[in-house]
Amino acid sequence: MSILVVGSVGLDDVFAPSGSRKRTLGGACSYFSTAASLYERVQMVGVVGQDFPQEHIDFFKSRDIDLSGLQVIEGKTFFWAGRYGANLGDAETLDTQLNVFADFHPSIPAAFRDAPYVFLANIDPDLQLEVLDQVNNPKLVALDSMNFWIATKRDALTKAFRRVDLLLLNETEVLQYSEAGNLLDGAQMLLDLGPKALIIKRGAHGSMLVARHMDVAQRFFMLPAYPLTSVIDPTGAGDTFAAGLMGHLARTDDTSLANLRRAMVHGTVVASFTVQGFSIDRLRELTRDDIHQRYDDIRFMTHFQCVTPDEASRFQHTIT
């Protein structure tokens, strides 16, 4: 099943404790498309300027990403510069130049309008609404956003929240939007707007699913991050979490809560690879075998019951 993604394609300057990169491929749509293309065919909608390097276009094409929705127009490509501190938490934004993104309006090619899986990456919620007006009854729409839109476009964002199936937000964003005293009350407030499920991203602390269901065992799913001893560049972690998630959902075409959990594991795995390199470097060589290996690792690192007898034999080592 194909996946339609609408978001930013850009060039980034990134400064991290481990090094820096100038004018490297960036933007949520670039990260998402690269990672999701390991699962299913991706239909990209975005905009770049005439300065956008041909090598990136060639790379996207090499991944069988359909670029017929990528506008190439006069002007400069979206640019972002950010710096990560020693703890590799949120980046400090040093510069944002919207450039060709300033007047962008997504135009969904006719061939994309029936995409069953749609990801609205983090862009102006008014543009996310424009996308929703152009697609034909998708099976599942997921939406990402950020603190900036919560602060500046709350009404449009609320309209968008009401029209999607799945929200992807981080802890801070849930609390900021809901103004709730705790995360679970905030999650409920968001679900009350209409989405069937909310995935709360917690960075190095993993992610949490809150679904519209009264049974506690179905309502919540909690997943840690993959343990890493070194992180090179956190940029794109959230976008590629979404890519693994949507990739698995689209590939299996199964939107049950059980499969949504497994899709979150795929998201976790893909994001864990992303942050082990600058830009999309690590993703260029990532294989489905790599993904399955870490998927199994996470299963072993989180389950405490019902591994198979053969698997259980691996855990008989005692600590005394």
Add this chain to the structure above:
Amino acid sequence: MSILVVGSVGLDDVFAPSGSRKRTLGGACSYFSTAASLYERVQMVGVVGQDFPQEHIDFFKSRDIDLSGLQVIEGKTFFWAGRYGANLGDAETLDTQLNVFADFHPSIPAAFRDAPYVFLANIDPDLQLEVLDQVNNPKLVALDSMNFWIATKRDALTKAFRRVDLLLLNETEVLQYSEAGNLLDGAQMLLDLGPKALIIKRGAHGSMLVARHMDVAQRFFMLPAYPLTSVIDPTGAGDTFAAGLMGHLARTDDTSLANLRRAMVHGTVVASFTVQGFSIDRLRELTRDDIHQRYDDIRFMTHFQCVTPDEASRFQHTIT
């Protein structure tokens, strides 16, 4: 299998957003013993003053906690006062009065010296070493500590770390002791001292096991906290996490890595009840059925593979 615990028994003033309590039963040993007594017979070693209310003694006895190692001496009982902020993170200590604890030296009754399971609650590491000198080849010794001892008694603490099987520390303590740049490197440094396993407590973000094992699937286990919409008083969460953990290990007398994982779930469950009341209030009425219910909840909220077919049928609800 009986569990020997050595630690503080005290009286607390606690101020939290949800209310406050004065001179309520506190101390790591009180919390631990109350919770662990739901699993196995507890042998308590500590000290209180003559002001220690008889009702608490009677309560401990009602739980079949063996108090023959609890010294009652002239003077006042250990006192702590603390305040929790709106986010219910670490308490701000308002007052600490060691009182009878100032000159305390643990004396392990002869009948306790063969205890197979020993928990060294958070006290002066020199006293933890004194306990280790008095016990006869226990099957498993676990140790808790805190930032104060890392800062002021690092050498004694290191000696204690070298002599135990299992360390229980929080994220900050691991980084403080190891001075490592990340948690996993810090964990390795601690394991290199001798313990077979380290459990890193992460508060509302759960806990993580790091074992001395090269296989990644056996080396790591990651467990979220039980999701709660309201926390009354976080005091004792760590002590009762240890109690559920040690309780399950002692009750099953199984120290395999597989069972250590399940023991961590017990710890998580018991701690989740603890913080839903002041002092040990919620633990007084806690039953093993309550524990099993939340244990199953956590299994459902963390597993994404290999639930039984009957259980799996609960997750076929779709989000689209």
